[in-house]
Amino acid sequence: MCEANAYILKNGEETLLMKSVDLVEPEPDGTFRLVGIFGDQIVVKGRIKRMNLVDHRILFEEEEYA
């Protein structure tokens, strides 16, 4: 299985958001909907910083607000 783990980078630290992510979809409000292989869902406020598919990693980072 080729699902990935999703992390978010905040203040220089990575926190695991969700394991075994299958689906990543941007929403019209600028968030991302993540759906896991078991159908579990979360919404991420942030932007994609990097995805390493071979390493099964999706890294988001907090949006900066001016």
Next chain:
Amino acid sequence: MCEANAYILKNGEETLLMKSVDLVEPEPDGTFRLVGIFGDQIVVKGRIKRMNLVDHRILFEEEEYA
């Protein structure tokens, strides 16, 4: 290996952009840099529409310009 294939949706049709994508990184200019498992690179102008990791699919769509 858990690389994915990248497609772009233009005028309702999907076209394969790149096979065996490992790394996806947004660039400051709003494009995405895709790096394949052999180090080959392309730049995609568009936005991410959907990623299905279990299906090894990344779908971009052309940006609409007003």
